[in-house]
Amino acid sequence: MTDNVKIATRNFSVFYGAARALHGISLDVPAHQILGIIGPAGSGKTALLRAMNRLNDLNPDCRAEGQILLDGQDIYQPDFDAVRLRKQVGMVFALPVPLPMSLFDNIAYGPRLSGIRTRMRLNSLVERSLQSAFLWDEVKDRLHTSAMRLSGGQQQRLCLARVLAMEPEVILLDEPCSGLDPISTARIEEALIALKSKYTIVLVTNNTKQAARVADTTAFLLQGELVEVGPTDRIFTAPGDQKTNDYVSGRFG
């Protein structure tokens, strides 16, 4: 188990001002799997996810304690380069946010930041990323029109393609389907399952059924604490904790 752990949190806590959002979470994210994080609103799922690429750093009120290890290295070491970290650990947000530029420029945004300038390399990266996100066929003829004109489901797949173009090792998804219809959701899920052979994926979701469908391992958070983590089958069929049982069977949340 230990040598194929991609991300490990060790007694990790997050505070927003004086309020504590996470209480000493210790959790392993296995490599090349999908970890589903479920829990009701306000359970700290997003706080945990945003800690994994240190996006919480943008919020001056936010403070973290404990360790998060990426390939065994603590990303909260003071001299750890958070900008480089975010190139390794990509993120898809709950609401799709295409930048107001063309589809092509959106996807080439990350690669260009890493110094990739040649047309040919960018072209092939953009095509490959769009194909992996199951969007290529729908947009290949209008790569240079604004990304704002895509539908919501297409925008979210664009955001996924944009992350893939950075060639990250880990992909974090924060309720990526919360604003999407069932067909768009199915497309995203299809893409995620196809992607896990190459990437390690952490999927925060409000939708327990989604976790049951795509996650290999599922973690249940409640009020900032990790209640239980285990193989998805077991969490949904034979949870070890009464609270998990109540949540996955829809008794609350």
Add this chain to the structure above:
Amino acid sequence: MRIPPRNTQVLAVTLLGAATGLTLAILIFVIVFILSKGLPVISLGFLFDNPREMGKAGGIFPTLVGTLILPLAAILIALPAGVGTAVYLSEYTGENTATRIIRFGTDCLAGIPSIIFGLFGFIFFVSTLKMGWCILSGALTLAIMILPTIIRTAEEAIKAVPASYREVSCSLGATRWETVLKVVLPNALPGIVTGVMLSIGRCIGETAAVIFTAGASLRLPHSVFDSTRTMAVHFYILAREGISNENAYGTAAVLILSVLLVNSLSYWMMNRFIARRTK
């Protein structure tokens, strides 16, 4: 007695419409008045000849050049400084006492009458730094005068860029500075351009601060160390000294037309820029 809502609605629309109509009427009256008196004076000779007899005869070419150079130089100085300040205040510092003091300072600066800036420019640039009456003294003075406008409009425009854009940019591995360059400034551009246009308008129309610092020489300037006269100053001197009312109106008409031209040009450029990013 209670007036029925339907009537107050009609009353409100009438009053608001009247207010709009009045504003529009005054604007049109001023423009038509100036143009009707000034347009007959304008000819190619008026635009491109040197003035003779202090402006009583001849054209206004040197003042045209002065009006072009001076605001341009002022913007070139104030724009980087102003936008830089706005970026620093909104992207790199949290809300604290220091930023509140800076903001209060810029607001106060915006309320100072322009002649005070002129006097300051005269004492500091012209006399103390021994730069004399020249375009550079004038541009520096005007730059200080428009700095608050540029800072505040740029700051508002930067704040209006959605925070989610910054998050996305950072999550894609951009540094704060890369985010500023690639996401924040391009999206804040329309607001910044508005501030620049307001500032150009103020510079073009300014007289007091210009006479004190750039002087009122009617010779064609050859460098930024020469004195110059802007159209506004020329207009003021022609009318004030009773040199030529006719040429004063001609100058005013050119002034109005050039402001219209600058504004429509910048709107056109801005719309093209926005269209490219969203269509």
